[in-house]
Amino acid sequence: MDSLGDAGADAWEVASRRAGVIAGQAAQLNADLVDLMVEVLETNCWSGGGIRSPEHWLQLMTAVSPSHAADIVAVARRKGDFPELEARLARGTVSLDQLVVVARHVPAAYAESVTEFVQAATVSQLRRVLPKYLFEPGTPGPVEDPPDPVVPVDDAPKLQMGLRGGRFVLRFDANPLDGALVEQAIREAKDALFTAGDPDATLADGMVECASRSLHQAAPASRREHYRVLVHLDADGNGWINKRGALPSRLMRKLTCDGTLKPVWTKDAKPVSVGRSMRIVPERTRRLIEDRDGGCRFPGCTVTGFLENHHLFHWSEGGATDIDTLISLCSRHHREHHQGEFSIEGDPGIPAGLRFTDRHGLPIERDIPDEIPPPDHPPPEKQPVRGWIMETTSINFRPTPDTG
Ligand SMILES: [Zn+2]
Ligand SMILES: [Zn+2]
Known part of the structure; x- marks a missing residue:
């Protein structure tokens, strides 16, 4: 502290006071975000259009990281279990990160008993204590069913x-x-x-x-060949697998978008010769495309491995198999696209050049308002003092007696 003169000490105090207000406001807004997610989970309105999970939806709409989205959804899923802590989040004296540790580790019956500890502890202290605390077995809570x-x-x-x-x-x-x-x-x-x-x-x-x-x-390779899944195509675009029933057309489109083809020449409807297996997208093109895209191009998708190449214009309709018309998709988004969950158009060569729309034609992207109004919460309460040195072995939580 020697290095801090009076001016430094003043600045420190001003900055800390301001940090406290901002922390409180952030907590209030996070409480709003949690409430929004409660609604989104209840109405299921996040689903469809290639969105994989409520967490994915939240990442896309608010540009938070995957782990932050998972935290908010975890708190939303337990809404109502910790009424007092939730109220303090809304007043700004408990942070979202503190509540996340509680939501992940504390049974609802202990809600009252942990409240004061949670408010007074830092997130690191909570992470050290709560996961290891032996809450009474049999109390309903986040613990997985045996x-x-x-x-x-x-x-x-x-x-x-x-x-x-x-x-x-x-x-x-x-x-x-x-x-x-x-x-x-x-x-x-x-x-x-x-x-x-x-x-x-x-x-x-x-x-x-x-x-x-x-x-x-x-x-050896001959054995591999023997067990290959063969998709048979005819000139009319119908297809079937290993002599079984016909394939649904959406599956056909996906298989023939990025797969291995082996031409079979027939004479009088009898196969006479089998050509060499060829991947529809040649290895060199594949590498260029994966290099350019760095992962699945669906907005907010985090998959970077096991990618598939999708033709924006199917080759059977004259589309080219080259870098300007191919994009990387993970297998799930590739499948969902061919199932009609969403459509893709645009220029794959530009990083933000693709436009994804859901089956109703609505764009799948973050909706940034033209003007963002300032938060309208009352000023948050003063931040509590946190992080006193604590003897964690003597901490004792009790379930709330069932008075109902
Ligand atoms: Zn495709
Ligand atoms: Zn994807």
């Missing part, structure tokens, strides 16, 4: 698969040990997709990834 008890069945795994109502259905039944192996493999593949930038990859996506890797690794 998995169903596993009944050991000592027999061989069973697998059924086939088409039902145009969908491929697979049912797997195994002893817990074999089951754990399969589960681990699927989870690992799901995590790999997550690492590649897809935070919403599901276990089902993980299973598709497992299958795809397994086929890529099958050796």
